[in-house]
Amino acid sequence: MTSVKPLMMKELPEDERPREKLLAKGPQALSNSELLAILIRTGTANESVMRLAERVLEQFENGGLTALGRLTPREISRVKGIGAAKAVTITAAVELGKRMAMLGAGDKVIIRSPQDAAWLMMPRLRYEPKELFVAIMLSTKNHVLSTPVISVGCLNASIVHPRELFREAINYSAASVILVHNHPSGDPAPSAEDISLTKKLVEAGHLLDISVLDHVIIGDGKYVSLKEKGIL
Numbered sequence: 001m002t003s004v005k006p007l008m009m010k011e012l013p014e015d016e017r018p019r020e021k022l023l024a025k026g027p028q029a030l031s032n033s034e035l036l037a038i039l040i041r042t043g044t045a046n047e048s049v050m051r052l053a054e055r056v057l058e059q060f061e062n063g064g065l066t067a068l069g070r071l072t073p074r075e076i077s078r079v080k081g082i083g084a085a086k087a088v089t090i091t092a093a094v095e096l097g098k099r100m101a102m103l104g105a106g107d108k109v110i111i112r113s114p115q116d117a118a119w120l121m122m123p124r125l126r127y128e129p130k131e132l133f134v135a136i137m138l139s140t141k142n143h144v145l146s147t148p149v150i151s152v153g154c155l156n157a158s159i160v161h162p163r164e165l166f167r168e169a170i171n172y173s174a175a176s177v178i179l180v181h182n183h184p185s186g187d188p189a190p191s192a193e194d195i196s197l198t199k200k201l202v203e204a205g206h207l208l209d210i211s212v213l214d215h216v217i218i219g220d221g222k223y224v225s226l227k228e229k230g231i232l
Contacts, residue, residue, distance in 0.1 A: 018050070033057055039089050044081040052081045056090075069094050069127030070184075098124050109144045111136065114225030117178045117216045121147065125182035125218040133160050133181040137174035138213070145172045147180075160197055162204035169210050176211040180218060188219030190226060198226055 018034035027035065037053035044052060059079050060067035068076070068090060077087035111117050117136055125132055130152055137145040148168050151159045169177050179198065183189075198215040205212040214227040226232045 036090070039093055040082070040086050041089075047081070055079065056082060066127065069098070070129045072129070098127075111138060111142050111144060111178065114214055114216055114223070114228050117180060117214065118218060118223035118225070120144070121180045121216070121218055122221070122223070125180070126220055128182050129184055131181055131184065133179070135165055135168060136178040136180060137169060137172040138176045138178065140175040142176075145174055148172075160201070162201055165201060166204060166208055166210060169208075174210060176213050177205070178213050179215040181215075182218040186220030188217040188222055188224040190215075190217055190224055190229070190231070195226070195231055198232065202232065 018030055018037050021034065022030055022038065030038075033050065033053040036056060037049045040049055040053055040056075043049035047055070056076075056079050060071075071091075073084065073087040073091045076082055076090055077084050082090075109116070109120060111120070120136065121134060124147075125134070132149055133151045134147055134149050136147050139145055146168075150165050150168065153159050165177070165179075168174075179201065181194075194215070194217065198212070201215075202212045212232075214225055214232060216226075217224045
């Protein structure tokens with residue numbers, strides 16, 4: 001039986017080729033599906049790469065492009081026509097976008113308020129499917145030194161231990177830290193566990209003379225600061 005070759009980007013009419021459009025007009029001129037089509041590269045025997053890209057976005061109609069930031073390669077590859085290689089390419093592109101947003105936001109940034117901390121970490125954390133506990137390491141003048149991930153998973157005292165947090169703080173010679181983690185549900189309201197853990201870390205910081213200034217919880221486009229809430 002003769003196999004049918006997938007439809008290639010170059011087989012599209014010239015005015016429908018996303019690569020040529022990007023070169024001629026810049027990436028800003030492309031739609032989400034056109035940008036995704038460049039990553040996917042080839043369609044299937046039955047549909048063009050453009051239609052496949054559109055269908056990937058339609059598959060996640062409740063989240064669209066936003067949903068791709070939450071999905072694993074295995075979940076993306078469940079879309080018919082998207083194999084492991086294409087799913088990995090999409091995931092890698094999403095992760096690069098997150099990291100670029102973080103680099104741009106964190107370039108010589110000074111944290112002056114809980115909002116500053118929230119907007120610094122929002123691009124990285126708002127779409128994460130798991131809870132990530134991150135520490136913003138600050139100098140004596142509140143310049144951001146680093147934002148290492150301390151733990152991954154549901155927050156509790158066994159996962160986020162003071163020694164892990166303050167080992168990183170000492171490594172970066174941080175004068176103070178701001179705790180940040182995300183709620184994948186999108187609701188940043190603090191849980192009893194969040195508050196209990198925060199108090200434990202604040203106490204440990206006092207012993208080491210490294211101040212825990214705040215704990216900011218990231219939701220979907222919104223945040224809660226325990227300092228602003230009067231909990232710290």
